[in-house]
Amino acid sequence: MSSEDPEQRDRKSEVDMNPPKRLRTAESHTGTELEVEKSTVDVSIIMPVYNASCWLDECLQAIVDQDFTGSMELSVFDDASTDDSRKVVEGWREKLEARLISVVVSGHYSPKPRGVGFAKNKAISQSCGQYLCFQDADDIMLPQRIRLQYDACVLHQNSLIGCRVQRVPEGSTERYTRWINTLSQHQLITQVYTSHGPTVVMPTWFCSRKWYLKVGVFDEGGKGVPEDLLFFYQSLRQGGGLSRVDECLLVYRYHEKATTHSVTEETIWKLRVDFLQERVLSQWENFTIWNAGKQGRKLYRCLSPTNQKKVKAFCDVDENKIQKGFYTYEESKERPKPKIPILHYKVASAPFVICVKLDMTGGILEENLNSLQLKEGIDFYHFN
Template sequence: MSIDVSIIMPVRNAAQWLNETFESLMKQIIENINIELSIYNDGSSDETLNIIEQWRKQLELKYKLIVHGYENEEARGVGYGKNRAVQYSSGRFLCFQDADDLMCPNRIHRQYHVAINEKDDAILIGSKYERIPEGSTDRYTQWANNLTEEQLYTQIYLAHGPTLIMPTWFCSRSWFDRLGGFDEIAKGHCEDLTFFFKHLRNGGRLYRVNEILLYYRYHSEATTFSVHEDVIWSVRIQEIQLNIINNLEKLTIWNAGKQGRKFYRSLNDINKHKVICFCDMDPKKISKGFYTDELSQDKRRIPVIHFTQAIPPIIICVKLGLTNNDFETNLSSMNLREGIDYWLFS
C-alpha cells in the first residue's frame, strides 16, 4: 500500500501534551487517504515513549505507525528530529505536526486536496490557526491569519517569522528532498525560518488555506523560546540584503531610533553606503539633523528627515500596531506600494 501523507512529528519531553495531540489525530477525516505517523524521539527523559506505546494499538487502527529515536540523551535539535522523522517515512506528502499542538479534524483532508490539485510540487501549504490558551499572542495571531496573498511574500522579513506558521506546513516529499531538508543545528537555531527562505529562493510558492486547521499551543517550554532574537535578526538581515538591498542603488530607513540604527549597523559596508537618509515622525529625532556612523572611517553623517520627505525605496523598521495606528495612517497617506516602494522589517 502506497502512503499518501506522512505526519511528521519530532518529540522531546512532550509527555504532558501527547494525550491531547493523539486524541486530535484520532479525529482526523482520512477518507480515501493512506496516512502514516512518523515519530522521532529526540532523547526524551520523561514519559514520552511510554505514552506513545500506550497509544500504539489505537493509533495503528488509523495510521501506519513509525517510531524511531533514543532516550535519555542530549537533544540533537528540532531540525535533526524533523529530518529523521521524514527519513523514516514514505508518504508522497509531508504534514508537519508539533507534539504540543492539536489538529482540527479536517486539516489533512483540506491540505491534501490542495496539494494534489497543484500544477507542480514547489509549494508550501499552511493554514489559519487559533492559539491555546485563548488570547495568547493576539497581535501575532491577527497578523498571520489576516495576511493577504500578496503579503505572504512581501512581509517575510518581519520578526514574526514565516508568513505561513511552521506548525501548519504541508508539502511534497520531492520538493522537501530537493531543498535538502532542515538545518541540523542542535540548539538555538531558527531552522523553520531558514527552510522558509530557502523555499522562496528556489522559486517555491506559498498558499494558505483560509480556515483554522490547527490549535497552536503557547507555553514557556516551547522550542521557540530557545532561539535568541539575535540569531533570527541575523538571518533576516542576510535575506533582505540578498533579495532586496543588493539590487537597490539607494534606500531610506524609516526609523531614526534604536531599531533603525541597529538595522543600518547590521548592513554590509556596500549597502550602508546606499542609505541616503533616515526618516521619522518624532520631532526630537528629526531635530538632531543627522545620524553619525561612528564606526565608519569618515564618520559619515546621514540626514534625518520628516517621513513626508522620504524618497523610496524605504525599509521600514517600525513595529506594527503599537502607535495607536498613527504609523499605519502616516504610511497609508504616502500612497506607497508594499514590495515595490517599501518593505517592512521590524
C-alpha cells in the first residue's frame, strides 16, 4: 500500500496533467539533436488511452509506417489506465522521434477514468497540429491514411473526413460495417438519424483544428455519454460537411471492452428523435411513419405533441396491421384519443420517416422504396 497521503496523491495527479514539452528530432549543424518544437505541425494524431497496452504496439507501429511526408506529432492522453499503457507509449518515443514524429504524453492517476470526451479534449489541447487525426488505441491505421485524409481535408476545411474500414475480427458487426463502407456521399448526410450513429464513424475522423474549435469541445460527461454523436450533430448544426475517402484506411477493432458498449440504446434513441424533429420534422407540414409495428409506434409516442399532430398515417406491408385500420394512442390525455390510420405503403403519401432497419428484409424494403420512385432526403428519411 502506498505511504502517500491523499493530498500528496492528488497533487501528483494534478502535476501529471501538465504535458511535457513537445520534442522532435531535427538536423542541425552540430548533428542530430532534440529541439523544442515551437511552431505548429501539419497533423496531430489524437489518441486517448485507457488500458490499451495489449493493442498499442500494433497501433504505434502503424503510425511509424505512415507515408505522409508532412510534419506530424502524436498526442496521447492516458485516462487513468491501470495497466502499463503509458510505459508502452514511452517505449515507442525513440522510434517515433526517429521518424520525425514528435511525441507529447500526459494523463492522470485518479481512481477512475474521466471518459473518452475528456481524454480527447486533453490530447487536443496539448497538441499543436493544424489538422487532427483521431486514432483509437485499439485500431490500426493503414500507411496511406494520414496522407489521403490530409489531402481531402485541405479541400474540405469545414468537414469531418472519414474513410472505409476493415472490421476485425472478420465478420463481426457485418451489417454495420457494410453500411459504413457503402454509403454514398449523399447518404452521409441523409442517414444521420439511424441507429448506426454517425455516418462518418468516429475512429476514422480527420478534421481541421479550426473546425474542431468552431464546433466546440467533446462532451465530458464520461461513461455512458455518446460524445462522438453529440459532436457529430453539433458539427452539422454549425453547417459542417461530411466526406469519406473511399479507400480502406483503418483496421477497426471490435471487442467487448470498447467504450461504445457503455452507451445505452435509449440514450441514443432520444438524441436521434430530438435531432430528427429539429432538422426534418420541423420543416414538414405532415408525414407518414413507415412501420405500424413496435418501432413506428414508439417513434410516434416519443414525438412532441406538435409533431404527433403532423402524422397523417402509418403505412406497412403487413395485411394484419393494415386490416386493423388505425392505431389508437392509448396514453394520450386528449379526448377523444388520437386514432392514426394504417395504410398499405402503395396508397400512403410522402414524405415518410422509415422505421424499418436497412439491410434486414432481404432487399424488400429497398425494392418497395424504389418502386415508388422516391428521393432520399426529400421524400423520405431513414430513422431505424
